[in-house]
Amino acid sequence: xVKHKHTSGFSLLELLxxxxxxxxALGLPLMIFRSSERMQNTVTTRSALQASAxxxxxxxxxxxxxxxxGVIPQSVLGPGLWSSTVDFQRAGDWNxxxxxxxxxxxxxxxxxxxxxxDGVDNDSDGLIDERVVVWITDVGLSTERRRVLVKDVPETLxxxxxxxxxxxxxxxxxxxxxxxxxxxxxxxxxRLSLQGRDSxxxxxxxxxxxxxxxxx
Amino acid sequence: xxxxxxSSPTPARSERRRGVALLSVLAVLTxxxxxxATFQHVTVRRSDETAASIDERRAFHLAETxxxxxxxxxxxxxxxxxxxxxxxxxxGGGVFWVDAVDLGSAQTRLTATxxxxxxxxxxxxxxxxxxxxxxxxxxxxxxxxxxLASGVVIDSYASALGTYAxxxxxxxxxxxxxxxxxxxxxxxxxxxxxGATVFGDATPGPGHSCSFSSSTYVSGSTAAAxxxxxxxxxxxxxxxxxxxxxxxxxxxxxLPSGKYGFTDVSIGRNANLTVQGPATIVCTNFTGEMYAxxxxxxxxxxxxxxxxxxYTHVNRFEASPVAGSPMALAFxxxxxxxxxxxxxxxxxxxxxAPNADIQFxxxxxxxxxxxxxxxxxxxxxxxxxxxxxxDHWNNQGPDGDPLEVLVWRRAPVTxxxxxxxxxxxxxxxxxxxxxxxxxxxxxxDA
Numbered sequence: 001x002v003k004h005k006h007t008s009g010f011s012l013l014e015l016l017x018x019x020x021x022x023x024x025a026l027g028l029p030l031m032i033f034r035s036s037e038r039m040q041n042t043v044t045t046r047s048a049l050q051a052s053a054x055x056x057x058x059x060x061x062x063x064x065x066x067x068x069x070g071v072i073p074q075s076v077l078g079p080g081l082w083s084s085t086v087d088f089q090r091a092g093d094w095n096x097x098x099x100x101x102x103x104x105x106x107x108x109x110x111x112x113x114x115x116x117x118d119g120v121d122n123d124s125d126g127l128i129d130e131r132v133v134v135w136i137t138d139v140g141l142s143t144e145r146r147r148v149l150v151k152d153v154p155e156t157l158x159x160x161x162x163x164x165x166x167x168x169x170x171x172x173x174x175x176x177x178x179x180x181x182x183x184x185x186x187x188x189x190x191r192l193s194l195q196g197r198d199s200x201x202x203x204x205x206x207x208x209x210x211x212x213x214x215x216x
Numbered sequence: 217x218x219x220x221x222x223s224s225p226t227p228a229r230s231e232r233r234r235g236v237a238l239l240s241v242l243a244v245l246t247x248x249x250x251x252x253a254t255f256q257h258v259t260v261r262r263s264d265e266t267a268a269s270i271d272e273r274r275a276f277h278l279a280e281t282x283x284x285x286x287x288x289x290x291x292x293x294x295x296x297x298x299x300x301x302x303x304x305x306x307x308g309g310g311v312f313w314v315d316a317v318d319l320g321s322a323q324t325r326l327t328a329t330x331x332x333x334x335x336x337x338x339x340x341x342x343x344x345x346x347x348x349x350x351x352x353x354x355x356x357x358x359x360x361x362x363x364l365a366s367g368v369v370i371d372s373y374a375s376a377l378g379t380y381a382x383x384x385x386x387x388x389x390x391x392x393x394x395x396x397x398x399x400x401x402x403x404x405x406x407x408x409x410x411g412a413t414v415f416g417d418a419t420p421g422p423g424h425s426c427s428f429s430s431s432t433y434v435s436g437s438t439a440a441a442x443x444x445x446x447x448x449x450x451x452x453x454x455x456x457x458x459x460x461x462x463x464x465x466x467x468x469x470x471l472p473s474g475k476y477g478f479t480d481v482s483i484g485r486n487a488n489l490t491v492q493g494p495a496t497i498v499c500t501n502f503t504g505e506m507y508a509x510x511x512x513x514x515x516x517x518x519x520x521x522x523x524x525x526x527y528t529h530v531n532r533f534e535a536s537p538v539a540g541s542p543m544a545l546a547f548x549x550x551x552x553x554x555x556x557x558x559x560x561x562x563x564x565x566x567x568x569a570p571n572a573d574i575q576f577x578x579x580x581x582x583x584x585x586x587x588x589x590x591x592x593x594x595x596x597x598x599x600x601x602x603x604x605x606x607d608h609w610n611n612q613g614p615d616g617d618p619l620e621v622l623v624w625r626r627a628p629v630t631x632x633x634x635x636x637x638x639x640x641x642x643x644x645x646x647x648x649x650x651x652x653x654x655x656x657x658x659x660x661d662a
Binding site: 062066068069070072090091092093094096099183185186215216 | 319321323325342454455456474475621622623624625626
């Protein structure tokens, strides 16, 4: 009987070995899974930022390309100078002698209403003082309308440190904001950075550059 | 079963355990399938969105190609239309067609529509084809009657070949001259005062004639033109204004080739401004002060000033080429009213002022060409037409291209049904891919 009882159960050593093997067998894949999940999450966040930035630049470029340097009143022109706002008009029809220009429009980087520029994360999204890009049509008219093109724009372009007078990210501009327009001949170079946080709360930034040739 | 179950309970527990295992596996498998289906749904949706975005971009680039194809066709003398909705051109994995509407006055509206996958895009441009007529084919060209004062002598040379003095090789009636390409023309009559001498043609406007006084001479033809000169309006290039270009007295500066916009361009006393061509400078006002020098380096292209306000030419201001460069300088002056030059001025380059009345005071010598509403001169003025000017400033668009884009914009896709039906272009249009022609084969001639 004693012998029978002994053979029907497990010794403490056997149990410990079994638990150890099970721990390793289950823990290792779990660790790999969680690690890949974190990586996947980071990639997904970065991919989403990239998609948002490209979409925003598509829309901005799509508006600007029908414009002309002659109807863009700019105070900052030339390589090395930037502006976070661009006022422009798009070409309408040709009236036989000249272009009928559409009402004035503006693309502008402004502080987010939910997170004013005060150094605090007012909207508790893990980002501080983020900006938004707005597209304003019919500027100054009663029909003026504002649309947000993209949110979560950082104060400065990726790699740039604010107000230190140095070109930190080596793109030829100094202290440029998260959205900036650089005029180069008859082209406008648009730079945009977006920021976000992944599941592990790590801050992720992504930048896109688009060069737009003005067609009129 | 009862017997087995009653006689031995252990196997029954074992069967129950096997059932639990099966259920567990099924539950896990179901969960995995749900996850897989969700993942696949998200992936497919993202893939579709990406594909649609790529198709839209491809369609846009295809529409740009289509518009350019229409422009190439126009330049070649075709209508600009390429294919049609029923027989589009095949290019780059998509299809396009271009509709062309003649708006008169050498203007054409081109509407390009392109389809690529599910992408749709349409672009529109109004373009103008300029005639190849040179702006400066005569040393003097006036819309109003032209009166050549007494003792005026006109001949020609080529600044691309060297200085005028180095090209003087002939003598006639006591006058030394270089070449006999010193043409004068007018859209009205041409009158010669006594002793006026032209080594070239004198071409009055259609139905008009030349009238001569004593001792006048024309080496070439005096036949009237078949068509009047059009004096096309100046189309000032679109250039942002970035301030003033002011050279202080005695200062020197070089403007590299490029396109510039200034409010004022002012070259101070004894100052030197060198401009490297090709260059286009748009300004409101231009002033050349006393003894100021405007040096032109047109080795790589001409230098053109567009002056929209006043042109002030102070005594002793001179423009001249740098060594080895032709004198390819032109002032396009849009303003009307009188445009005067001080006595004794040495003028080099070309002036196109279709709304202005140019006055040459006494002692002036000119190496270049002038086209204006009216031209008058003091006696004994000497004009030397620069034949090298024919190489530049044809009656073309501001960029030197006979085809000028007057306006460019995105347009709605027509017919509108194309924006709703997003199937592949061949199915939507009901065409066979293999039957479609290339863009060049799809030109529609008049």
